[in-house]
Amino acid sequence: MTAEEIRVVLAEVAGRRGGPPHRIRSDNGPEFAAEAVRSWLEATGSGALFVAPASPWQNGYAESFHSKLRDEFLNREDFESEAQAHSLGTLWKGSTIPNARTVRWPTGPRPNTPLN
Numbered sequence: 001m002t003a004e005e006i007r008v009v010l011a012e013v014a015g016r017r018g019g020p021p022h023r024i025r026s027d028n029g030p031e032f033a034a035e036a037v038r039s040w041l042e043a044t045g046s047g048a049l050f051v052a053p054a055s056p057w058q059n060g061y062a063e064s065f066h067s068k069l070r071d072e073f074l075n076r077e078d079f080e081s082e083a084q085a086h087s088l089g090t091l092w093k094g095s096t097i098p099n100a101r102t103v104r105w106p107t108g109p110r111p112n113t114p115l116n
Contacts, residue, residue: 003034010040020044025059027051 001009014020024041026032028050041048056063073092079085 001031003031003036006031007036007040010037014044020046023047023049025049025051025062027059028053 010020010024020041024032024046026048031037032048033050038048040046051058073089077085077088079088
């Protein structure tokens with residue numbers, strides 16, 4: 001995503017929630033450090049809390065989510081299209097089963113599930 005796309009998404013979310021957040025926590029990626037996003041944050045009275053480089057503990061929720069997404073979904077699937085990845089991602093996200101390896105996908109068991 002570009003900085004302008006992020007600014008638009010932030011503005012849409014702020015509109016739906018009745019106002020901007022007090023702070024936005026993000027990494028130091030160029031899209032969040034860009035002038036478009038910084039200007040929007042300043043204009044709305046929000047601020048940015050940047051995670052220091054090599055300090056993942058400063059953003060534990062996102063780091064935990066990214067780790068689970070990678071381990072339980074991305075590293076276990078081969079996608080034939082973007083649409084399939086989106087559909088399977090929606091199923092993964094909505095799964096309430098604690099052990100994701102037991103999830104049955106529409107085409108049967110997940111292909112990379114270990115056999116017990």
